[in-house]
Amino acid sequence: MAPQFEPMKNDLILRTARGEKVERPPMWVMRQAGRYLPEYHEAKGNNDFFECCRSPEIASTLTLQPIERYEGLIDAAIIFSDILVIPQAMGMEVIMVDKKGPHFPDPLQSPDDKQYNEIMEREVDVKESLDYVYKAITLTRQKLKGRVPLIGFCGAPWTLLSYMVEGGGSKMFIQAKTWVFKYPEESKVLLQKIAEFCVEYLALQIEAGAQMIQVFDSWAGELSPSSFRTFSLPYLTYIADNLPKRLQELGLERVPMTAFAKGAWYALDYLCDSNYDVISLDWLHDPAEAYKIARAKGKTVQGNADPGVLYGGREAITAVVKEMVAGFGGGRQGWIANLGHGITPFVNPDDLRFYFEEIHKYTSS
Numbered sequence: 001m002a003p004q005f006e007p008m009k010n011d012l013i014l015r016t017a018r019g020e021k022v023e024r025p026p027m028w029v030m031r032q033a034g035r036y037l038p039e040y041h042e043a044k045g046n047n048d049f050f051e052c053c054r055s056p057e058i059a060s061t062l063t064l065q066p067i068e069r070y071e072g073l074i075d076a077a078i079i080f081s082d083i084l085v086i087p088q089a090m091g092m093e094v095i096m097v098d099k100k101g102p103h104f105p106d107p108l109q110s111p112d113d114k115q116y117n118e119i120m121e122r123e124v125d126v127k128e129s130l131d132y133v134y135k136a137i138t139l140t141r142q143k144l145k146g147r148v149p150l151i152g153f154c155g156a157p158w159t160l161l162s163y164m165v166e167g168g169g170s171k172m173f174i175q176a177k178t179w180v181f182k183y184p185e186e187s188k189v190l191l192q193k194i195a196e197f198c199v200e201y202l203a204l205q206i207e208a209g210a211q212m213i214q215v216f217d218s219w220a221g222e223l224s225p226s227s228f229r230t231f232s233l234p235y236l237t238y239i240a241d242n243l244p245k246r247l248q249e250l251g252l253e254r255v256p257m258t259a260f261a262k263g264a265w266y267a268l269d270y271l272c273d274s275n276y277d278v279i280s281l282d283w284l285h286d287p288a289e290a291y292k293i294a295r296a297k298g299k300t301v302q303g304n305a306d307p308g309v310l311y312g313g314r315e316a317i318t319a320v321v322k323e324m325v326a327g328f329g330g331g332r333q334g335w336i337a338n339l340g341h342g343i344t345p346f347v348n349p350d351d352l353r354f355y356f357e358e359i360h361k362y363t364s365s
C-alpha cells in the first residue's frame with residue numbers, strides 16, 4: 001500500500017508542469033539543499049556525504065532546509081540524495097572526497113573486465129538496495145505536510161555510464177569516449193541495463209511519495225548531436241516511455257517528468273518530441289528562442305539563469321530575471337523558474353533570496 005499524506009497546500013509546480021495556466025511561475029533551484037547553506041554544514045556535521053543520503057532522518061532534514069529558509073518563495077523540494085546511488089546499488093564502490101567530488105576506486109575498465117560482466121549478470125533488487133531512499137522520501141513527505149511537492153530524481157544512463165568508467169568527474173572523458181566509440185555494442189547493453197534500473201527506481205520513488213521526477217543528464221553536452229542520438233536520447237526516451245507503464249502496473253498515477261540534458265542545446269527539438277513534460281534548460285539557451293520551440297510542442301521549460309550570475313550582485317540578478325521573464329512568456333504558462341544548473345558553493349543565500357524575490361516581483365501583478 002502506498003503511504004497517505006496530508007493534502008497539498010501548494011501544487012503550483014505540478015499544475016505548471018502539466019501545462020496549465022497559472023497565477024505566477026513556480027520557483028526552486030537544483031542543488032538547493034547544499035553547501036552554500038550554513039545550516040547544511042551544521043546538520044551534516046562530521047557525517048560522510050553518502051551516510052547522510054542513507055539516513056532518512058538526515059536526508060529529510062537537509063531536504064527541508066531550503067523550504068524553511070525560503071518559505072513563501074520556494075515551490076518544490078527535491079529529495080536529498082545523489083545520482084551515484086545507482087552505481088552503488090549495482091555493486092560499485094563510490095566515495096565522496098571532500099572538496100573534490102565523487103570517486104570510484106575501481107571503475108569499469110573494458111567489456112572484458114570481470115566487474116563489467118558481474119554487473120551485467122547481477123540481478124539487483126531495486127526495492128531492497130535503495131530502500132533508504134524510499135524511506136527518506138516518505139519521511140520527507142510527512143514532514144512537508146503538503147507545503148510544497150517533493151521531486152524525486154535519478155541520473156541518466158549516459159551520465160551514469162560516464163561516471164562508472166571514468167571513476168569520477170572528468171575534463172577529457174577519455175574512458176567514456178573509449179567505451180562508446182570502441183565498444184559501442186557493449187556500451188549500449190550497459191546503457192539499457194541502467195535505463196531499466198532507472199524506470200524501476202523512479203517508480204518506487206513515486207510509490208514512496210515523490211510527486212514529480214527529474215532525470216539528470218549532466219554530461220549530455222560532451223556528445224556530438226549524432227552521438228547524443230545514439231548513446232543518450234534512446235535511453236532518456238526509454239525512461240519516459242516506460243515509467244508511465246510501470247506506474248500503471250503498480251496502480252499508481254502518472255506524475256510529471258523532467259529531462260535535463262545539460263549542454264545538449266541542439267537536442268531541444270528531440271526532447272520536445274519525447275514524453276517528458278518539462279525540459280530543463282541550461283544557460284546556453286536564449287529564453288525566448290527555447291520557449292518558442294518548446295511551447296509549439298506544448299512542453300513546459302525549466303531554468304535557466306547561469307548560476308554564476310548569483311556571484312554578480314543585485315543588478316546582474318535583476319537583469320537576468322527580466323530577460324527570463326520576458327523570454328519565458330511572462331511566467332503564466334509553461335515556465336518553472338530555476339537556474340541553468342545547480343547552485344554553487346559560496347553563493348550568499350541572501351542573493352538566492354533576491355533572485356526568487358525578483359522573479360516574484362516581475363511576474364506577479
Ligand SMILES: Cc1c2[nH]c(c1CCC(=O)O)Cc1[nH]c(c(CCC(=O)O)c1C)Cc1[nH]c(c(CCC(=O)O)c1C)Cc1[nH]c(c(C)c1CCC(=O)O)C2
Nearest residue numbers: 030031032033034078079080081082083101102216218342
Ligand atoms: C552530476 C551529479 C551528481 N549528483 C547530482 C548530479 C546531477 C546534477 C548536476 O549535474 O549537478 C544530483 C544531486 N546531488 C545532490 C542533489 C540533492 C538535491 C538538491 O538539492 O538538488 C542532487 C539532485 C546533492 C549533492 N551531491 C554532492 C553534494 C556536495 C557534497 C558535499 O561536499 O557536502 C551535494 C549537496 C556531491 C556531488 N555529487 C555529484 C558530484 C559531481 C558532486 C561533487 C561536486 C559538487 O558538489 O557539486 C554527482
